[in-house]
Amino acid sequence: MDNSRRSFLKTATVLAGVAAVPVSLMSREAFAAKVAKASMQYQDTPKNGAQCSTCMQFIPGKSAKASGTCKVVDGSISPEGWCLAYSAKS
Ligand code: SF4
Numbered sequence: 001m002d003n004s005r006r007s008f009l010k011t012a013t014v015l016a017g018v019a020a021v022p023v024s025l026m027s028r029e030a031f032a033a034k035v036a037k038a039s040m041q042y043q044d045t046p047k048n049g050a051q052c053s054t055c056m057q058f059i060p061g062k063s064a065k066a067s068g069t070c071k072v073v074d075g076s077i078s079p080e081g082w083c084l085a086y087s088a089k090s
Pocket of ligand 1: 055056058059070071072082083087
């Protein structure tokens with residue numbers, strides 16, 4: 001392989017690696033992003049007996065009555081809350 005071709009391939013490989021970094025970071029951020037409470041019609045009270053503490057997306061707080069977080073909805077989540085994404089634990 002001549003030097004110019006080797007040099008070109010080396011440069012192309014480095015550029016491809018540099019270009020791939022932002023894409024992988026964007027993907028990780030996109031997966032980590034949560035939805036705003038308002039867009040999921042979140043409320044701090046149960047709905048028809050369904051509430052966050054019985055939802056598979058709920059991450060409990062320090063105690064059963066403490067607010068926790070949600071894998072889907074952003075912000076502090078009441079164990080007695082509810083939103084459109086409610087999905088009962090099986
Ligand atoms: S998905 Fe909705 S109902 Fe379920 S824990 Fe999150 S906020 Fe509560």
